[in-house]
Amino acid sequence: QAQLTPERIALVWDGGSLDVASLHTQANRLAHYLRDKGVGPDVPVAIAVERSPHLLIGLLAILKAGGAYVPLDPDYPPERLNYMLQDCGATLLLTQSHLLDGLPHLSSVSAIAMDCLKLDNWPSHAPGLHLHGDNLAYVIYTSGSTGQPKGVGNTHAALSERLQWMQATYALQADDVLMQKAPISFDVSVWECFWPLITGCRLVLAGPGEHRDPQRIAQLVQQFGVTTLHFVPPLLSLFVDEPQCVHCTSLRRVFSGGEALPAELRNRVLQHLPNAQLHNRYGPTETAINVTHWHCRVEDGERSPIGRPLGNVLCRVLDSELNPLPTGVPGELCIGGSGLARGY
Numbered sequence: 001q002a003q004l005t006p007e008r009i010a011l012v013w014d015g016g017s018l019d020v021a022s023l024h025t026q027a028n029r030l031a032h033y034l035r036d037k038g039v040g041p042d043v044p045v046a047i048a049v050e051r052s053p054h055l056l057i058g059l060l061a062i063l064k065a066g067g068a069y070v071p072l073d074p075d076y077p078p079e080r081l082n083y084m085l086q087d088c089g090a091t092l093l094l095t096q097s098h099l100l101d102g103l104p105h106l107s108s109v110s111a112i113a114m115d116c117l118k119l120d121n122w123p124s125h126a127p128g129l130h131l132h133g134d135n136l137a138y139v140i141y142t143s144g145s146t147g148q149p150k151g152v153g154n155t156h157a158a159l160s161e162r163l164q165w166m167q168a169t170y171a172l173q174a175d176d177v178l179m180q181k182a183p184i185s186f187d188v189s190v191w192e193c194f195w196p197l198i199t200g201c202r203l204v205l206a207g208p209g210e211h212r213d214p215q216r217i218a219q220l221v222q223q224f225g226v227t228t229l230h231f232v233p234p235l236l237s238l239f240v241d242e243p244q245c246v247h248c249t250s251l252r253r254v255f256s257g258g259e260a261l262p263a264e265l266r267n268r269v270l271q272h273l274p275n276a277q278l279h280n281r282y283g284p285t286e287t288a289i290n291v292t293h294w295h296c297r298v299e300d301g302e303r304s305p306i307g308r309p310l311g312n313v314l315c316r317v318l319d320s321e322l323n324p325l326p327t328g329v330p331g332e333l334c335i336g337g338s339g340l341a342r343g344y
Contacts, residue, residue: 001200010197011053012177012224013205018053023060023197029122030061030114037092037110039065041135046090047184048072048081048103050208054114055184058094059193066129068136068153071184074099080149084141085109088151133157136342140187142285153342154187158288161338163195165311169293170228170253170279172199177250178228179220181206187289188230188257196228211235218244225250232258237265240272251276257283257290261304266296282306288339291315312338 001008006021039045045067049055062069070088072081074095082104085093095103097113105111137156141149172178178196180203182188196203204224210216217239220226227250231239236256239245254269254276261280269278283290292315294300294307309315314336317325325331 001198005200008200009202011056011203011205013053014207014220014223016053023053023056024126025124026057026119027060027064028124028126029119030057030117031064031127032122033117033119034061034065034067034092035127039067039092041066041129041131043067044070044088044090044136044139046070046072046085046088046093046109048074048093048095048099049114049184050074050096050099051180051184051205051211052096052208053205054096055205056193056197056203058114060197062094063137064126064129066127066131066135068139070139070141070151071189072103073183073185074102075183076185078102078104080144082106084149084151087149088139131156133160134342138190140185140190140285152285154190154288155342158339158341159190159194161312162288162290162310163191163198166191166195167199168311172196172201172228174200176201176227176252177204177225178202179204179206179217179224179226181211181217182230183211186258187283187285191289192230214238214242215244218242218248221248221250227252228255229253230255230257232256233261233265234259236261236269240265240268245272248273249275253277253279255279255281256296257281261296263300263302263304266300266304267298270296270298280304280306284335286341286344287313287335288341291335291339309337310339 002020002024008020009017010020010023011018045062047058085104093109093111096115136153137159139151139153141151180192278296280294281290282292291313292307294305316334317331318334319331
């Protein structure tokens, strides 16, 4: 995209914008800096940055340097951040100067405040790399709801295939506008960040904390003409009840994921946003974002299905001995094919 339309606006936020060429150049310079610090294939680099241009520049730079980014949500408790930083083995932490005091200070980790770096003299072209599809792109930690959080590494091949499948299925156009609002520790943020950038549409960044405010989300949708948006069901419910929701007529695609989508909520969304498609998607952290999808309709009845497997993904309902079960018999959903995280 940087070669095709360098002057196109890639990032927009309340108060500013960045074109593709500038984003590309800044990420490349930081990538060379990271290479000089020893970053290369499968090297984890932690990043604790608020939603801002620094976030996208940092993520792209880590990937361009060959590394795997490890997102640390600055809102997490210090104990959890400390555990994740030690567990992932990263020796570099990209952050912002105003966040430094709230982050762990480990002798083995060098914290780099991106807003204090002067990189104008570093090369503006991308580092020459020979990455394999099996190299790690990112490591995201599970919620830890069943014990200690676990770092899950997803590969470039799995991520690339998932993004290509999304584009082939949902077809973002040049006039589309996608909002990035998911916390960086939630794997939805992966496609929110990279899908618009690789397809040439515009990416709107919600401000820090604004992802929790349905009124503010509705204001941003109207301000920037957002067409594509993702919600977890509880926030989706608040959004459709927000009085300004009916004015969000630019929306074409609404995605729901993260937990079950109640039929009542599905029907309310379809009623209040008649111009938008509603898609229900499912996928655990141990896969490349999503493994099943469903285009929702009122006719779906009392349940909103998680749908059918995405391309090159296998989903089977099995018993405790891994035997296939008949239709309608409860069992365990087992996932195979491409898109599984490394080690699965």
